[in-house]
Amino acid sequence: MARGARPSGPPEGSKKARSRSLGEGISGRLRLIALLTRRIEQRVGELLGINLTDLVALDHLIAQGPKTPSDLASLLEVTTAASTHIVDRLERAGHVSREPDATDRRKVLVVPVAASVDRVRQVVEPVLERLDAIIDGLSEADVAVIERFLGQIIDFYVAELQRPLGTPTPSKPSSNPPRRRGKGPSHG
Known part of the structure; x- marks a missing residue:
């Protein structure tokens, strides 16, 4: 490319150039918001003396009320054994207690303090x-x-x-319907 020559692509100021520029800015800002949100959550967890996973569990309990360890495992998408460890850590830190379920004494509920x-x-x-x-x-x-x-x-x-890992992301559907190939309408 000659010195001072513009790179090829849409002319500056064109709709496509603005769209690409806005897309990069929006994507970058969404990534930054996600990063900053995680950092704020980490700070809250540090203040409470718990890790991020435990904070998410505590948040579920505060927002939705007491849960069984099994229900908590489903919400966190972890095994029941992992959920038990999370509850143990939260209980040791003084953030939750285990209490019998009033309607079914065989069940134990995890209750936020x-x-x-x-x-x-x-x-x-x-x-x-x-x-x-x-x-x-x-x-x-x-x-x-x-x-x-x-x-x-x-x-x-x-x-x-919901898409299986490793499968390609489907491309955005075209706004124009696909054209039929062949000689006439298909009646299959």
Whole structure:
């Protein structure tokens, strides 16, 4: 390429160039949000003296109420043995207790300790309030666009999690229907 020559590709300012530029910026920001979210979760876990897996378990218990170790294993997508270790660690750290189920005395429920729930809320609620303030500052039109976009990202991630590992990601369907080959309509 000659010195000072522009690289080949869409002309600067074209719709395709803007689209590619915006896509890279959005993708990069989504990755950064995921990274920063993990870092905040790690800090909360450090404050509570637990690891990230245990924090996720505690979050499920706080959000959904007491669970059996087996139910917790399903939510965390781990074995029941791993769930038992998680509950053991949370109990040693003082974040949960094991209590008999009032409706079935054979079952044991993992119950979050009130002091831990309060501590988590003291840390997390101010963050959520600041995020809500940012959202409140958006116009209704902006909120609609962002919600639609995030919904599409969520749908994509859910589909990716359902796809077997190692299989190629399906390409985006074309907006134009495929043309039939052959001489006339097919009646099969």
